[in-house]
Amino acid sequence: xxxxxANWSPYDNNGGTCVAIAGSDYCVIAxxxxxxxxxxxxxxxYSKIHKLADRAVLSSSGFQADVKALQKVLKSRxxxxxxxxxxxxxxxxxxxxxxxxxxFKRFFPYYAFNVLGGLDEEGKGxxxxxxxxxxxxxxxxxxxxxGSTLIMPFLDNQLxxxxxxxxxxxxxNTPLSEAEAVDLVKTVxxxxxxxxxxxxxxxxxxxxxxxxxxxxxxxxxxx
Amino acid sequence: xxxxxxxxxxxTWSPTGRLFQVEYAMEAVKQGSAAIGLRSRSHVVLACxxxxxxxxxxxxxxxxxxxxxxxVAIAGLTADGRVLSRYMRSESINHxxxxxxxxxxxxxxxxxxxxxxxxxxxxxxRPYGVGLLVGGLDESGAHLYYNCPxxxxxxxxxxxxxxxxxxxxxxxxxxxxxxxxxxxxxxxxDAILAVRETLQGETLKSxxxxxxxxxxxxxxxxxxxxxxxxxxxxxxxxxxxxxxEGEAGEGEAEAAEAAPAERGGGVAGDQxxxxxxx
Numbered sequence: 198x199x200x201x202x203a204n205w206s207p208y209d210n211n212g213g214t215c216v217a218i219a220g221s222d223y224c225v226i227a228x229x230x231x232x233x234x235x236x237x238x239x240x241x242x243y244s245k246i247h248k249l250a251d252r253a254v255l256s257s258s259g260f261q262a263d264v265k266a267l268q269k270v271l272k273s274r275x276x277x278x279x280x281x282x283x284x285x286x287x288x289x290x291x292x293x294x295x296x297x298x299x300x301f302k303r304f305f306p307y308y309a310f311n312v313l314g315g316l317d318e319e320g321k322g323x324x325x326x327x328x329x330x331x332x333x334x335x336x337x338x339x340x341x342x343x344g345s346t347l348i349m350p351f352l353d354n355q356l357x358x359x360x361x362x363x364x365x366x367x368x369x370n371t372p373l374s375e376a377e378a379v380d381l382v383k384t385v386x387x388x389x390x391x392x393x394x395x396x397x398x399x400x401x402x403x404x405x406x407x408x409x410x411x412x413x414x415x416x417x418x419x420x
Numbered sequence: 421x422x423x424x425x426x427x428x429x430x431x432t433w434s435p436t437g438r439l440f441q442v443e444y445a446m447e448a449v450k451q452g453s454a455a456i457g458l459r460s461r462s463h464v465v466l467a468c469x470x471x472x473x474x475x476x477x478x479x480x481x482x483x484x485x486x487x488x489x490x491x492v493a494i495a496g497l498t499a500d501g502r503v504l505s506r507y508m509r510s511e512s513i514n515h516x517x518x519x520x521x522x523x524x525x526x527x528x529x530x531x532x533x534x535x536x537x538x539x540x541x542x543x544x545x546r547p548y549g550v551g552l553l554v555g556g557l558d559e560s561g562a563h564l565y566y567n568c569p570x571x572x573x574x575x576x577x578x579x580x581x582x583x584x585x586x587x588x589x590x591x592x593x594x595x596x597x598x599x600x601x602x603x604x605x606x607x608x609x610d611a612i613l614a615v616r617e618t619l620q621g622e623t624l625k626s627x628x629x630x631x632x633x634x635x636x637x638x639x640x641x642x643x644x645x646x647x648x649x650x651x652x653x654x655x656x657x658x659x660x661x662x663x664x665e666g667e668a669g670e671g672e673a674e675a676a677e678a679a680p681a682e683r684g685g686g687v688a689g690d691q692x693x694x695x696x697x698x
Contacts, residue, residue, distance in 0.1 A: 269517060273513050273516075273517050276513055277509075277510075277513065280485070280509055
């Protein structure tokens, strides 16, 4: 008998782009709301951003089912954390938890590309970028997903982060004001939408500050 | 030293059909400081007496949040209560993970009762020495359950467990018929007054009790000390006031609900007997 499903894969790529920028007292997390497979658009209004805690927001692209599963695991783990510690998890703690959660499935990974944004214990903005198996780094800005190859060099050009090898450790937060950071995010997404078919429809922007979270929406090209 | 020759093992029956070890566990519930629960159609209030082991120590926590829609008050061995509330929390989290909907209170209570029952049928285990008042809100409304070490559980309109709880029960029995329509403020006041009944002479202070509430559009939370003290002040200054209100209760419908639910099998027929006394 011949093999019937040699090409079957447990994964799909639903596209999407995530960007986060850390400032001195804010963090901007943004993602488009398109969900696609191949040449088809499955939804023009599917949020990729998930609020995990008061000061930690996760934005993920990749395979929607895996992203959803990952978000649920983190949500449950955060509930347990709150029961045990009587407080919300901090963003750096959530970053480590996300890394562990991804590495736990090292040999059948979540097909998810994550950017975690939030505020650290000092109230400074922080951004963590990940690969699919949990290796992560704290950065000043980050981009993940289908449009990241277009966006990342542009952000590097505009923001120039200090080398992580420098000693003593340099502060990687961007010097931009909150309004400038939001404008930059809008610009990079407008540009990425021109060239990446998996990015478009709408841009969802979350701005985290010590006094709360603001959400903004911007239209992107629908073609 | 021993009461008789049938009480050294959990699984050994006495010729009269009793399990003494299980009854001793229910005795532990009576020794613990009092816990009280009462509900209206939309809210559940849990309250307890804070008793410190010594002058130098703090008191032990006796009310636990299980989830936004479920809370539990315990009397008896607090260590056992902590273990069981941890179990309830994980049951609730697992349920919302699998079904993306809140765990119905009745289901949680059955799981809890089954867990307690297992301990009454295994020679290498001991029954949990704790009684739990489980309050919760689900699609069928607000509920209050009492779970006891024997594995029995009952649904109540209002109930009190622990030391000197009889006084609180008497107070609640006098007033429960009006609880169905009570506002959350009245429910809190009745909870605190029921706590006062268990103190027997000791003056009621906010530091002496813990009160928690949950209900429609109100996730489980503890009342802060000032809020409790404010309620206490309303009746401690004019003690004759609450006597007048006591006659206000009416409505037959709740009377039936207050009787232990049918599931309690063993006590069918004598519904007036509290489960601990059976």
